[in-house]
Amino acid sequence: DTGVSQDPRHKITKRGQNVTFRCDPISEHNRLYWYRQTLGQGPEFLTYFQNEAQLEKSRLLSDRFSAERPKGSFSTLEIQRTEQGDSAMYLCASSQGGGSAGYEQYFGPGTRLTVT
């Protein structure tokens, strides 16, 4: 068990460019969550997957944001036409599934996005 990994750790891009981040969850975890954290704030939920199914996406910040988890393993988060306001830390977390709030979510180190 190597934990949740995210790639890249840092991304600098120019406004208007598209960016894609990858998250590899803990292998036996079937739930995967994406959050965004801005400076001085707690993480903000964006979307989650149960296996390959994206079960909640209404909290994605705009239609420029999309996420996939094609084979129920790794996930990608894409931001199209980036804006300076997208600069933030993007966090991925995974957990075992099931109908309980008690399952711990394990967080990755995050991808820090800077839009210039």
Next chain:
Amino acid sequence: GNSVTQMEGPVTLSEEAFLTINCTYTATGYPSLFWYVQYPGEGLQLLLKATKADDKGSNKGFEATYRKETTSFHLEKGSVQVSDSAVYFCALSDSNSGYALNFGKGTSLLVTP
């Protein structure tokens, strides 16, 4: 909707002092409550949790009790160490949005020798 409010930081304490970080929540259902910690340069990690009213979560000398009557989950430690310096986040989850976590803004703690 659900929300979490925690005390503003930064909190600065001397080593061996008593720590309390206040956290209150608003929720429509019966959430589970969590404290996560972020040490400098590291990712978020779970510190403790409580899944129902009157439960006490504890870990590494930290404790928090789920108080439904006051909708609170205050974090306490009897004697802090320099190594406890970190940002602490209170969070809740319930069946909405697949048990996604709803975080407070975080409280920065600095413990001085």
